[in-house]
Amino acid sequence: xxxxxxxxxxxxxxxxxxxxxxxxxxxxxxxxxxxxxxxxxxxxxxxxxxxxxxxxxxxxxxxxxxxxxxxxxxxxxxxxxxxxxxxxxxxxxxxxxxxxxxxxxxxxxxxxxxxxxxxxxxxxxxxxxxxxxxxxxxxxxxxxxxxxxxxxxxxxxxxxxxxxxxxxxxxxxxxxxxxxxxxxxxxxxxxxxxxxxxxxxxxxxxxxxxxxxxxxxxxxxxxxxxxxxxxxxxxxxxxxxxxxxxxxxxxxxxxxxxxxxxxxxxxxxxxxxxxxxxxxxxxxxxxxxxxxxxxxxxxxxxxxxxxxxxx
Amino acid sequence: xxxxxxxxxxxxxxxxxxxxxxxxxxxxxxxxxxxxxxxxxxxxxxxxxxxxxxxxxxxxxxxxxxxxxxxxxxxxxxxxxxxxxxxxxxxxxxxxxxxxxxxxxxxxxxxxxxxxxxxxxxxxxxxxxxxxxxxxxxxxxxxxxxxxxxxxxxxxxxxxxxxxxxxxxxxxxxxxxxxxxxxxxxxxxxxxxxxxxxxxxxxxxxxxxxxxxxxxxxxxxxxxxxxxxxxxxxxxxxxxxxxxxxxxxxxxxxx
Numbered sequence: 001x002x003x004x005x006x007x008x009x010x011x012x013x014x015x016x017x018x019x020x021x022x023x024x025x026x027x028x029x030x031x032x033x034x035x036x037x038x039x040x041x042x043x044x045x046x047x048x049x050x051x052x053x054x055x056x057x058x059x060x061x062x063x064x065x066x067x068x069x070x071x072x073x074x075x076x077x078x079x080x081x082x083x084x085x086x087x088x089x090x091x092x093x094x095x096x097x098x099x100x101x102x103x104x105x106x107x108x109x110x111x112x113x114x115x116x117x118x119x120x121x122x123x124x125x126x127x128x129x130x131x132x133x134x135x136x137x138x139x140x141x142x143x144x145x146x147x148x149x150x151x152x153x154x155x156x157x158x159x160x161x162x163x164x165x166x167x168x169x170x171x172x173x174x175x176x177x178x179x180x181x182x183x184x185x186x187x188x189x190x191x192x193x194x195x196x197x198x199x200x201x202x203x204x205x206x207x208x209x210x211x212x213x214x215x216x217x218x219x220x221x222x223x224x225x226x227x228x229x230x231x232x233x234x235x236x237x238x239x240x241x242x243x244x245x246x247x248x249x250x251x252x253x254x255x256x257x258x259x260x261x262x263x264x265x266x267x268x269x270x271x272x273x274x275x276x277x278x279x280x281x282x283x284x285x286x287x288x289x290x291x292x293x294x295x296x297x298x299x300x301x302x303x304x305x306x307x308x309x310x311x
Numbered sequence: 312x313x314x315x316x317x318x319x320x321x322x323x324x325x326x327x328x329x330x331x332x333x334x335x336x337x338x339x340x341x342x343x344x345x346x347x348x349x350x351x352x353x354x355x356x357x358x359x360x361x362x363x364x365x366x367x368x369x370x371x372x373x374x375x376x377x378x379x380x381x382x383x384x385x386x387x388x389x390x391x392x393x394x395x396x397x398x399x400x401x402x403x404x405x406x407x408x409x410x411x412x413x414x415x416x417x418x419x420x421x422x423x424x425x426x427x428x429x430x431x432x433x434x435x436x437x438x439x440x441x442x443x444x445x446x447x448x449x450x451x452x453x454x455x456x457x458x459x460x461x462x463x464x465x466x467x468x469x470x471x472x473x474x475x476x477x478x479x480x481x482x483x484x485x486x487x488x489x490x491x492x493x494x495x496x497x498x499x500x501x502x503x504x505x506x507x508x509x510x511x512x513x514x515x516x517x518x519x520x521x522x523x524x525x526x527x528x529x530x531x532x533x534x535x536x537x538x539x540x541x542x543x544x545x546x547x548x549x550x551x552x553x554x555x556x557x558x559x560x561x562x563x564x565x566x
Contacts, residue, residue, distance in 0.1 A: 095473075105409065107314060
């Protein structure tokens with residue numbers, strides 16, 4: 001097992017002309033599974049490309065297992081598997097031929113490449129489709145082929161860029177199991193996604209990117225604390241709501257409110273638990289007839305977090 | 312070595328499968344069409360001279376640069392455009408290996424195009440004039456094929472370099488292969504020496520019996536370069552351009 005961390009970035013920055021792809025990212029990942037979260041354009045793919053030496057940093061540096069990635073670096077990529085976010089671009093190739101080609105590029109002889117390709121296909125459950133051309137496959141199948149090529153050389157560091165895109169539920173589950181198994185062997189997996197619950201299904205360790213910057217880092221529980229700091233909305237119906245609203249404002253339990261149609265009162269708060277306690281009290285006294293809290297889906301909460309930082 | 316071989320096979324397949332050979336083959340056979348029309352309309356020139364004085368210069372000055380551009384420019388630029396190069400550049404091998412493999416594969420893919428372009432008209436001419444021995448035709452076809460193959464190394468390497476280095480590779484390739492190559496090479500004067508075509512004429516002189524004075528489509532050559540000098544220049548250009556390609560690939564982003 002390596003002593004050096006799987007990944008270290010220091011002030012890593014990249015611009016595309018005047019567009020900022022990644023800005024001053026400093027992070028260290030020792031091992032295990034880490035979710036890389038962010039909406040489209042947040043810098044996830046830019047980071048993946050920087051990690052795999054496909055693009056150069058404008059500022060800062062990145063090290064993989066203690067080796068700095070500079071133009072001309074290639075040996076370290078024997079320990080790195082990368083499934084890019086873009087579709088596979090070898091459409092006219094059969095799955096097994098594509099993987100054999102990738103294996104040969106890693107130095108395998110013809111027979112070694114064939115064995116390795118079949119093993120990788122088997123690992124992602126695609127061995128039965130080995131002879132099918134990539135352009136005859138569904139997007140989900142091609143996603144699995146991409147993951148298979150990333151696994152070819154049993155990498156210590158596996159980089160997956162939106163690996164679950166286009167996959168059916170069964171493939172998703174098996175891919176998530178595969179990621180967990182891979183990390184269970186002491187390896188490192190960085191899985192980029194713009195969907196929180198996809199990442200949540202495999203890990204609670206996350207990096208959240210937004211506009212190329214690190215928005216949050218840590219465990220999901222820690223990130224939830226950040227999430228709880230963000231304004232939430234509760235909507236109520238009932239009697240004497242104007243009096244209640246004035247009272248909530250005076251107690252600084254809400255930071256904003258508005259009356260909607262049909263007597264609906266929308267309350268924005270940074271302290272949802274305290275507000276709920278107060279509303280529960282009012283409910284006991286028959287003042288409140290209905291209460292709705294904004295969707296608790298993590299994806300929604302994540303959007304809220306990103307939206308908050310954007311403002 | 313496995314990586315070079317694998318990319319050579321990949322490149323050969325990419326360049327020759329499907330309808331990809333249609334455009335280069337069409338270009339390669341255009342001089343044949345001219346030759347057939349000349350014979351059909353009863354040209355006063357004998358078929359052997361038609362071949363030497365019209366077909367060979369047309370092939371060298373027109374077919375060669377365009378076939379090179381058709382066949383070699385997409386080798387890398389297509390992979391960059393489609394984003395497929397990322398798969399290749401993230402392998403644990405130095406980037407020059409797949410570049411060399413793709414170069415060799417595409418060069419091999421060009422051979423049948425050139426061979427068809429010079430063999431078909433030779434067969435037509437031989438049929439039109441049965442007095443000329445088969446050996447003469449074979450020597451002529453072998454000579455011009457060799458010139459084209461050697462020329463494709465240098466021009467192919469230039470196209471490979473442009474495919475990596477330039478995002479407007481087609482324009483740059485046209486300027487270098489057609490303007491600097493064919494046009495400058497066909498203009499009389501010292502400027503001719505700065506064109507690779509000048510050295511191709513040197514090889515054609517030795518291997519196909521082309522003279523140094525202006526004959527029909529052939530430009531005059533003030534001082535015919537020797538075979539050694541011509542080969543030296545062409546091989547050196549190939550090596551330099553391949554090094555430049557590797558250097559450019561090392562420093563270029565995949566985007």
